[in-house]
Amino acid sequence: MVSYKDFNSLKIYDKEAIHELLFRMGVIGLDDTSKVQKYYDALPMRIRKDGVYRGFTDTIVQTNMYEWLDRMLEYFDVFFSYSKYD
Numbered sequence: 001m002v003s004y005k006d007f008n009s010l011k012i013y014d015k016e017a018i019h020e021l022l023f024r025m026g027v028i029g030l031d032d033t034s035k036v037q038k039y040y041d042a043l044p045m046r047i048r049k050d051g052v053y054r055g056f057t058d059t060i061v062q063t064n065m066y067e068w069l070d071r072m073l074e075y076f077d078v079f080f081s082y083s084k085y086d
Contacts, residue, residue, distance in 0.1 A: 005048070007037045010056075017056040021065055027073065042076070044068065 019036045022028045028035045047068060051061045
């Protein structure tokens with residue numbers, strides 16, 4: 001069973017769906033695969049659980065991720081500058 005808490009347990013196509021969304025939003029580049037996990041880890045549990053249940057390619061999951069990330073992006077620079085991801 002896939003754990004919504006562990007990014008590494010996600011299927012490759014789910015990781016790619018998250019990466020693609022972040023790329024389309026202009027958050028990361030195509031080559032920034034190592035940065036996908038920090039954005040996944042920042043997602044609320046409800047979105048992660050829904051993504052594991054439905055798949056991160058699901059339209060509802062994609063919309064929820066986009067809306068949440070869009071609201072939170074201005075805070076990420078500050079958050080990530082003080083986190084373990086630097």
